[in-house]
Amino acid sequence: MKNRAWFYSSIVVVFVTLFFFSVSFRNNDISNQKEGSPDRVINSASFTSDPLPSWNDTEHKKAIIAFVERVTKEGSPDFVPPAERIATFDNDGTLWSEQPMYFQFIFTFDRIKAMAPQHSEWKNKQPFKAVLENDVKTVLESGMDAINEVVMTTSADCTAEEFAQIVKDWSLTAKHPVTGKLYTEMVFQPMLELLAYLRNNGFKTYIVSGGGIEFMRPWTEKVYGIPPEQVIGTSFKMKFEMRNGKPVIVQLPEINLIDDNDGKPVGIYQYIGRRPIASFGNSDGDLQMLQWTTAGNGLRFALLVHHTDAEREWAYDRMSPYGRLDKALDEANAKGWTVIDMKSDWKTVYPFGNK
Amino acid sequence: MKNRAWFYSSIVVVFVTLFFFSVSFRNNDISNQKEGSPDRVINSASFTSDPLPSWNDTEHKKAIIAFVERVTKEGSPDFVPPAERIATFDNDGTLWSEQPMYFQFIFTFDRIKAMAPQHSEWKNKQPFKAVLENDVKTVLESGMDAINEVVMTTSADCTAEEFAQIVKDWSLTAKHPVTGKLYTEMVFQPMLELLAYLRNNGFKTYIVSGGGIEFMRPWTEKVYGIPPEQVIGTSFKMKFEMRNGKPVIVQLPEINLIDDNDGKPVGIYQYIGRRPIASFGNSDGDLQMLQWTTAGNGLRFALLVHHTDAEREWAYDRMSPYGRLDKALDEANAKGWTVIDMKSDWKTVYPFGNK
Numbered sequence: 001m002k003n004r005a006w007f008y009s010s011i012v013v014v015f016v017t018l019f020f021f022s023v024s025f026r027n028n029d030i031s032n033q034k035e036g037s038p039d040r041v042i043n044s045a046s047f048t049s050d051p052l053p054s055w056n057d058t059e060h061k062k063a064i065i066a067f068v069e070r071v072t073k074e075g076s077p078d079f080v081p082p083a084e085r086i087a088t089f090d091n092d093g094t095l096w097s098e099q100p101m102y103f104q105f106i107f108t109f110d111r112i113k114a115m116a117p118q119h120s121e122w123k124n125k126q127p128f129k130a131v132l133e134n135d136v137k138t139v140l141e142s143g144m145d146a147i148n149e150v151v152m153t154t155s156a157d158c159t160a161e162e163f164a165q166i167v168k169d170w171s172l173t174a175k176h177p178v179t180g181k182l183y184t185e186m187v188f189q190p191m192l193e194l195l196a197y198l199r200n201n202g203f204k205t206y207i208v209s210g211g212g213i214e215f216m217r218p219w220t221e222k223v224y225g226i227p228p229e230q231v232i233g234t235s236f237k238m239k240f241e242m243r244n245g246k247p248v249i250v251q252l253p254e255i256n257l258i259d260d261n262d263g264k265p266v267g268i269y270q271y272i273g274r275r276p277i278a279s280f281g282n283s284d285g286d287l288q289m290l291q292w293t294t295a296g297n298g299l300r301f302a303l304l305v306h307h308t309d310a311e312r313e314w315a316y317d318r319m320s321p322y323g324r325l326d327k328a329l330d331e332a333n334a335k336g337w338t339v340i341d342m343k344s345d346w347k348t349v350y351p352f353g354n355k
Numbered sequence: 356m357k358n359r360a361w362f363y364s365s366i367v368v369v370f371v372t373l374f375f376f377s378v379s380f381r382n383n384d385i386s387n388q389k390e391g392s393p394d395r396v397i398n399s400a401s402f403t404s405d406p407l408p409s410w411n412d413t414e415h416k417k418a419i420i421a422f423v424e425r426v427t428k429e430g431s432p433d434f435v436p437p438a439e440r441i442a443t444f445d446n447d448g449t450l451w452s453e454q455p456m457y458f459q460f461i462f463t464f465d466r467i468k469a470m471a472p473q474h475s476e477w478k479n480k481q482p483f484k485a486v487l488e489n490d491v492k493t494v495l496e497s498g499m500d501a502i503n504e505v506v507m508t509t510s511a512d513c514t515a516e517e518f519a520q521i522v523k524d525w526s527l528t529a530k531h532p533v534t535g536k537l538y539t540e541m542v543f544q545p546m547l548e549l550l551a552y553l554r555n556n557g558f559k560t561y562i563v564s565g566g567g568i569e570f571m572r573p574w575t576e577k578v579y580g581i582p583p584e585q586v587i588g589t590s591f592k593m594k595f596e597m598r599n600g601k602p603v604i605v606q607l608p609e610i611n612l613i614d615d616n617d618g619k620p621v622g623i624y625q626y627i628g629r630r631p632i633a634s635f636g637n638s639d640g641d642l643q644m645l646q647w648t649t650a651g652n653g654l655r656f657a658l659l660v661h662h663t664d665a666e667r668e669w670a671y672d673r674m675s676p677y678g679r680l681d682k683a684l685d686e687a688n689a690k691g692w693t694v695i696d697m698k699s700d701w702k703t704v705y706p707f708g709n710k
Contacts, residue, residue, distance in 0.1 A: 229559075229584075240621055249624045266595050295601055
């Protein structure tokens with residue numbers, strides 16, 4: 001291998017890597033992006049200004065760019081004022097991975113184990129017993145009410161702000177069983193670029209996830225550039241009370257919103273108060289969000305991420321217990337929504353490379 | 356009167372008016388303000404850069420400016436990053452008037468009367484009968500459940516988007532019984548300046564009102580520069596459904612959140628996910644919001660508008676059925692919160708002048 005060709009290839013690899021690193025860094029330096037920013041990328045054909053460098057140059061990438069250029073071009077019939085450029089993104093399977101199971105489930109298992117020394121009764125109480133024994137199958141079979149009880153338990157004994165710190169600590173230490181990476185590193189590089197590209201074009205980007213709002217808000221700003229106030233998710237009721245003379249917010253054992261399926265358009269309307277012009281998902285849980293988005297007046301955009309890459313990420317759709325994509329795939333095909341084929345549309349999956 | 360002094364006075368009045376109009380226009384051109392904007396006003400002592408021209412030069416105005424300068428000064432121990440500069444404002448009595456009764460009550464009366472031809476049963480059903488007869492006393496005495504039923508009825512037979520249009524139409528036509536002005540003109544000029552001043556200093560300004568979220572969102576962006584996604588209020592549960600093959604959001608006859616008293620910090624936490632560093636109110640309904648805001652770490656600011664000006668607006672506090680200010684006034688005095696004396700702190704009340 002130590003021949004001249006190998007030497008030159010190495011040089012090329014180093015430069016290409018540095019180039020992508022710099023592009024990716026530029027695209028992710030997003031905390032202060034403005035509406036109508038002068039950074040707006042007009043000519044996507046030029047190599048140095050490619051806003052989506054981790055995307056292959058396919059029809060799907062072209063469809064994204066064409067949509068953004070049409071709604072941002074002043075005087076065009078498709079022009080949308082910056083204030084109305086709302087884009088909503090599912091999280092699990094759309095912005096980060098969701099295999100071998102939803103990452104919040106893994107957090108929940110970790111948290112229950114950490115709480116177990118104070119709860120000796122869990123040794124004989126299902127589904128807590130199964131959680132402590134890593135028996136995922138029994139937990140899943142215990143039904144949604146039981147699973148909700150477990151999830152609720154992870155945040156029941158602390159204030160909202162204390163729970164946020166617990167999630168933050170976990171996000172900085174817990175590692176994925178397959179990649180050995182932090183869960184917050186298992187975010188999709190092409191989607192980070194898409195978020196930044198939309199924001200550079202005056203869009204306000206939101207997360208609308210079936211996952212817990214309290215589980216996402218502590219890290220989404222750092223990881224996605226999406227501040228807590230632009231994160232919508234499943235939530236519990238809260239109450240205000242005085243604890244040791246200090247006012248705190250604490251959780252009540254009652255669901256406030258299941259932000260999945262029918263609940264997604266409801267969550268969007270309650271939190272944002274207007275209809276998105278673009279929505280991004282990957283599963284049947286996103287179907288109603290995409291239906292509601294595309295039923296609005298004027299140009300609209302709907303996209304599904306299809307997990308087709310068992311080698312670099314995971315491959316699953318109609319039969320998966322996590323992120324099942326069945327009805328939404330049929331409707332996307334029937335209505336001409338953009339369906340990303342991860343294997344052919346994305347040059348790379350994660351910021352660190354691939355699985 | 357037609358002497359030379361009068362002539363010169365008139366010239367001065369015209370120029371001063373034009374000057375304030377231009378300042379006010381500049382401060383209210385707010386739809387696209389940015390974090391860390393270069394418009395930031397540093398030297399408030401200079402006449403031309405006064406960010407709060409409708410405020411008299413009192414200790415209260417100085418307290419506002421001192422707070423903003425301390426949290427925005429990089430390197431200062433009180434510095435707060437732009438993303439955390441959250442300011443929450445009550446609406447009724449803080450940003451606009453609330454006499455002779457909450458403006459949403461007036462809307463509700465108007466709307467029930469408009470719906471009455473389709474509801475002949477209301478002629479004999481309380482409290483609808485009292486609404487149709489303008490019998491405010493009977494309506495108020497009917498209790499909160501009955502009042503909620505009436506309010507709910509105003510938006511029960513239409514989609515969320517249809518109701519928003521009804522509110523918008525009302526806001527553009529209905530006139531206040533005392534001033535003859537549109538309700539959306541009865542907003543406080545000094546508070547409009549304060550909103551703009553905060554935004555020019557990187558703050559994100561929110562409404563957190565006991566009023567209905569659906570009643571405010573259709574007009575707050577135009578009137579206050581506050582987009583719908585930054586309006587939190589009392590809300591009903593919603594559901595998603597297909598109507599004539601089109602997806603719509605419709606209201607359910609169930610309260611989602613009473614965003615008043617204890618509900619204000621809860622609403623803030625659910626919608627924003629972080630604690631404000633500054634809160635502005637005028638009544639006991641704002642007390643918990645101010646308590647929760649000021650209990651956070653670092654420099655915090657709490658302000659109450661005290662309605663002391665029967666001539667230019669209204670004068671009321673401990674005994675008023677609308678915007679009662681009693682416990683919160685005691686706590687403000689005990690804790691040193693800023694209490695605005697409308698009569699002495701404000702040069703003018705409304706953009707059009709005074710009552």
